[in-house]
Amino acid sequence: MSVSEKDVRHIASLARLAIPAKRIPTLVDELNHILIHMDVLQRADLSALDENTPAVAGMPLRPDVPGSVPLERRREDFAPQMRDGFFLVPRLDTHGTSGSSADEDAS
Amino acid sequence: MNRAEVEALIIVDAATTASRVRSREQSSLLALAAAKSQMESANLGRNGLNAILYSDADGALRAAGELGAQFTYSKTKSNFALAGVPVMVKDNIATLSMPTTCGSNILAGYVSPFEATAVKKLRASGALLLAKTNMDEFGMGSSTENSAVGPTFNPIDNTRVPGGSSGGSAVAVATGTVRIALGSETGGSVRQPASFCGIVGVKPTYGRVSRFGLVAFGSSLDHIGVFGKSVDDAALGLQVISGRDANDSTSAAVDVPDFRGHREVKSSAPLVGIVVGWPREYFPESLDSNIRALCERTRDALRSLGAEIREVSLPHTDLAVPVYYIVAPAEASSNLARFDGVRYGIRAESDSLRELYENSRSQGFGAEVTRRILLGTYVLSAGYYDAYYKRAQSVRQLISQDFARVFASGVHVLLTPTTPSTAFKLGAKSDPYEMYLSDIFTVTANLAGIPGMSLPIGRVDRLPVGGQLLASHFDEETMFRVAYALEHALGASAHQ
Amino acid sequence: MSTSSKNSMATADYEMVIGLEVHCQLKTQTKAFCACRTSFGAVPNENTCPVCLGLPGALPVLNQHAVELATTASLALNCIVHSESIFARKNYFYPDLPKGYQISQFDKPLATEGHLNIGLIENGQPVVIRITRVHMEEDAGKSVHDRFASSSAIDLNRSGTPLVEIVSEPDIRSSSQAGAYVRTLKQILEYVDVSDANMEEGSLRVDVNISARPRGTTAFGTRTEIKNLNSITGVERSVEIEFARQCSVLTAGGTIVQQTMLWDGHKEQIRPARSKEASHDYRYFPDPDLPPLVLSEQFISDKRRALPELPDARRARFSSQYEIPAADIDVLTATVQMADRFETIAATSSDAKRAANWVLGPLQASANASGIPLHEHPVSAKRLGDLIRLEVEGKVSNTAARQIFTFMESSNDDANVIAEREGLLKISDDSALVVWIDEVIAEFPAEAARFLGGEQKLQGVLVGHVMRKSKGSADPKKLNQLLAARVKLA
Numbered sequence A: 001m002s003v004s005e006k007d008v009r010h011i012a013s014l015a016r017l018a019i020p021a022k023r024i025p026t027l028v029d030e031l032n033h034i035l036i037h038m039d040v041l042q043r044a045d046l047s048a049l050d051e052n053t054p055a056v057a058g059m060p061l062r063p064d065v066p067g068s069v070p071l072e073r074r075r076e077d078f079a080p081q082m083r084d085g086f087f088l089v090p091r092l093d094t095h096g097t098s099g100s101s102a103d104e105d106a107s
Numbered sequence B: 001m002n003r004a005e006v007e008a009l010i011i012v013d014a015a016t017t018a019s020r021v022r023s024r025e026q027s028s029l030l031a032l033a034a035a036k037s038q039m040e041s042a043n044l045g046r047n048g049l050n051a052i053l054y055s056d057a058d059g060a061l062r063a064a065g066e067l068g069a070q071f072t073y074s075k076t077k078s079n080f081a082l083a084g085v086p087v088m089v090k091d092n093i094a095t096l097s098m099p100t101t102c103g104s105n106i107l108a109g110y111v112s113p114f115e116a117t118a119v120k121k122l123r124a125s126g127a128l129l130l131a132k133t134n135m136d137e138f139g140m141g142s143s144t145e146n147s148a149v150g151p152t153f154n155p156i157d158n159t160r161v162p163g164g165s166s167g168g169s170a171v172a173v174a175t176g177t178v179r180i181a182l183g184s185e186t187g188g189s190v191r192q193p194a195s196f197c198g199i200v201g202v203k204p205t206y207g208r209v210s211r212f213g214l215v216a217f218g219s220s221l222d223h224i225g226v227f228g229k230s231v232d233d234a235a236l237g238l239q240v241i242s243g244r245d246a247n248d249s250t251s252a253a254v255d256v257p258d259f260r261g262h263r264e265v266k267s268s269a270p271l272v273g274i275v276v277g278w279p280r281e282y283f284p285e286s287l288d289s290n291i292r293a294l295c296e297r298t299r300d301a302l303r304s305l306g307a308e309i310r311e312v313s314l315p316h317t318d319l320a321v322p323v324y325y326i327v328a329p330a331e332a333s334s335n336l337a338r339f340d341g342v343r344y345g346i347r348a349e350s351d352s353l354r355e356l357y358e359n360s361r362s363q364g365f366g367a368e369v370t371r372r373i374l375l376g377t378y379v380l381s382a383g384y385y386d387a388y389y390k391r392a393q394s395v396r397q398l399i400s401q402d403f404a405r406v407f408a409s410g411v412h413v414l415l416t417p418t419t420p421s422t423a424f425k426l427g428a429k430s431d432p433y434e435m436y437l438s439d440i441f442t443v444t445a446n447l448a449g450i451p452g453m454s455l456p457i458g459r460v461d462r463l464p465v466g467g468q469l470l471a472s473h474f475d476e477e478t479m480f481r482v483a484y485a486l487e488h489a490l491g492a493s494a495h496q
Numbered sequence C: 001m002s003t004s005s006k007n008s009m010a011t012a013d014y015e016m017v018i019g020l021e022v023h024c025q026l027k028t029q030t031k032a033f034c035a036c037r038t039s040f041g042a043v044p045n046e047n048t049c050p051v052c053l054g055l056p057g058a059l060p061v062l063n064q065h066a067v068e069l070a071t072t073a074s075l076a077l078n079c080i081v082h083s084e085s086i087f088a089r090k091n092y093f094y095p096d097l098p099k100g101y102q103i104s105q106f107d108k109p110l111a112t113e114g115h116l117n118i119g120l121i122e123n124g125q126p127v128v129i130r131i132t133r134v135h136m137e138e139d140a141g142k143s144v145h146d147r148f149a150s151s152s153a154i155d156l157n158r159s160g161t162p163l164v165e166i167v168s169e170p171d172i173r174s175s176s177q178a179g180a181y182v183r184t185l186k187q188i189l190e191y192v193d194v195s196d197a198n199m200e201e202g203s204l205r206v207d208v209n210i211s212a213r214p215r216g217t218t219a220f221g222t223r224t225e226i227k228n229l230n231s232i233t234g235v236e237r238s239v240e241i242e243f244a245r246q247c248s249v250l251t252a253g254g255t256i257v258q259q260t261m262l263w264d265g266h267k268e269q270i271r272p273a274r275s276k277e278a279s280h281d282y283r284y285f286p287d288p289d290l291p292p293l294v295l296s297e298q299f300i301s302d303k304r305r306a307l308p309e310l311p312d313a314r315r316a317r318f319s320s321q322y323e324i325p326a327a328d329i330d331v332l333t334a335t336v337q338m339a340d341r342f343e344t345i346a347a348t349s350s351d352a353k354r355a356a357n358w359v360l361g362p363l364q365a366s367a368n369a370s371g372i373p374l375h376e377h378p379v380s381a382k383r384l385g386d387l388i389r390l391e392v393e394g395k396v397s398n399t400a401a402r403q404i405f406t407f408m409e410s411s412n413d414d415a416n417v418i419a420e421r422e423g424l425l426k427i428s429d430d431s432a433l434v435v436w437i438d439e440v441i442a443e444f445p446a447e448a449a450r451f452l453g454g455e456q457k458l459q460g461v462l463v464g465h466v467m468r469k470s471k472g473s474a475d476p477k478k479l480n481q482l483l484a485a486r487v488k489l490a
């Protein structure tokens, strides 16, 4: 399998990386040069995988008691831009006045 | 403090220093003063070996003073395993007293508002946190050349790399500045630089040391590890930072044994009953013959210590690097999404949110990080997930099974070379994949989560060579037992 | 021909196909993966920590109570709860999503294969909607767009709040079914006390997937999604309007574009969301920070055993146990609080029917008028039960009981104390009644004469006068007997 310039532009967009156009062909070569070494995995014989994987211990759970790891510095001390306690970003072009835009892409 | 005094102090191992400080035989300030002096002499700073990014001599001094007061007025001394021992910490481990920037521009100036569990444990043990060390950006590299502030140089030959990504910590220990330093590894970033710098580097079992406060690269592969000037320094350092942590869901509820139980080598055959595996896949035809010869010498030393040597096979070893370079970038692409210029880190002022993201991230991340984020995004993306990520996780399972079978067959530890070469020249590996192959013998332990360590077994053309010991899950104890005996047996020849 | 009738012609040829995704906030004290409080103060970003701010080096640790509540919800929705489920990362960039991914469950959710009887009977059959899955996830923060001129403001207090997402199969065929589904679901979540399930406050949010297909066909059409509906009316109205829109597109020979639609409840309008990236690619993969969630059989069966009586079962029991009209049962079982209150009152008063009338009458009216929720009403179930019992036992009249109830609203005194103090106990003592009768006969001689002369219809008038004189405390039965006896004497 190999990537094209279009693929690289697409994944750069997904990853929110601005790649200068003239860098794209180099990246295509570099990524393909890496990916070619991955093809060996397609030939691996997975029939050797143990059917019964050892029982999973499962994750430890936390009691529902307030007491989070405290912040020893104010948010303002590390935030690039804050106002009235809010983190600021360029105004989002969106409907309504507030809400969670979980699935709305801010393109 | 004159030079002779400094040199007399820095050859003292951490356990001895701590014990002297606890018994008030030695001031809690003394070892720190020696470390500060050596830091200057060895030229660890920006214009020298470039091993140190930030230092906090004042803070360390204050801690030493408080510690001294404690020993004057308090009777409970036994807990201070690192009393008065100066230490350094890799720049991707969160500290309150110094910035935590992961060798990256994107975190320029960032000071964490909380501290890593491992650092808290170091402080609680009386260790004096002196500096944060240079690294490949976010741990992505095997040479410490990928730091936003420039490469770290190998103190043995400053035209060569110290290895990486924890190169700064390795150099701090190799120069004798500190006896113990924390590093981290995702594919060998402690063991490989330990090998290149001629010191001990240990990566514990996955889950042994809390990752809370370690800035994530590949979460399922990331470990905090320890550099030591000697096996005992490394064992003591690991002892202090080990244990279950409620803030890390992958931290294991497994008792921590005494890693230092076998530090005194009492008999001439201390390894009777120990089976050492010699995995043939780690000694390919192509392996450098000098490195092979040193490994064989080490094998013979182990045999004469009473160990049984058994040739074994780990048939999926050659798949480890491809698996690693799918899993690690995939996890990295997600772990590094949080660096978006909104809540912390650098921010490129922009008119739109997309520009804010893209410009902040592109200005913040270096070339290797960008490459790996792209690679990781690609292998997780729709249509490729099964072929790459899912398949890689299955093959990873095969690699784990290989180890499980060998250890179940009665083998206690495996002996392998740590690296396929000695420290290479700066700029020598411009091809990314060639650089990736420096991790060929170390990535397997990260993939399987088993403990591993590198210790010096000799030199080739003045350059150190590390031998690697691998053990089964949570059996660091046996690994250290073999390492103590080997260090004792090899003596000065480990550095010749 | 008007637009609406054109639409209705078009809609008649098509069938509505709907699946719902409901996000519901779990009632925990702390967030899903950190110990920050879930209560939201006025100060933005106050309830945040390294974990829910997504700071470098922070790691998630799952809240046990969130798991318990999600399991209870799943069992109440008749799902299979799996002994092993996996948390995955859903990767996308948005400023209200601090880590750049949402921790959710993907290919191994907590629970699957449930179903919900939505209380409608169609073609003689109860309408049952299948539930595909119930999974746990964390909520995002909030973006505020109207506060500052050129910036959007991010508040992460809600970031990391535990949610369950409940996904139905595309089994819903009408707006009324969609409304009934949400109503029933909300009621169950409230019954098992896993969520406030308050749509206005956003603790229950509904996304609709809707498509149209020609009647009689089985293949699904292209669907659109209507996001973040915050009322049941909104669900019902938006699907009607979107369905009509799709039908008219299809009738005109057009094709439906798969996209997200936005509902404006005020204007009752639907419109496409801004154009987005060609496709979402969330790059789900198992979260390496979180080992699999493993639940023991014991844990699951304990949760099953601890389930309270669900609305369906309670309705059925009420209708067999009490003689109450079906419509009243629906109201009395609407909430656990209402149903519990009713049952205490019924038991204390020993007259369920009368208890139902009181709860649905004076109690409900008083609660509505004062704005005090039923479960906080000053007249406790026990006190109201005692009052009704006085009425049942004939010790006070209904009129007197209502008066006593008014007194009880503003004092803690029991019904019998008030009745006695205010002289509202029924007087059945002959001597007192005889005196009142004599007085009335003296005061209304004309009527008295006619009554005593045999005009029976005047008995009611005289009774009324005596009742008034006694301020309602006279026992009417006894009074009638005594008056009847006077006629015989005369």
Ligand SMILES: [Mg+2]
Binding pocket: C104, C137, C165
């Ligand atoms: Mg969801």
Ligand SMILES: [Zn+2]
Binding pocket: A068, C031, C034, C035, C036, C047, C048, C049, C050, C051, C052, C053, C160
């Ligand atoms: Zn938090």
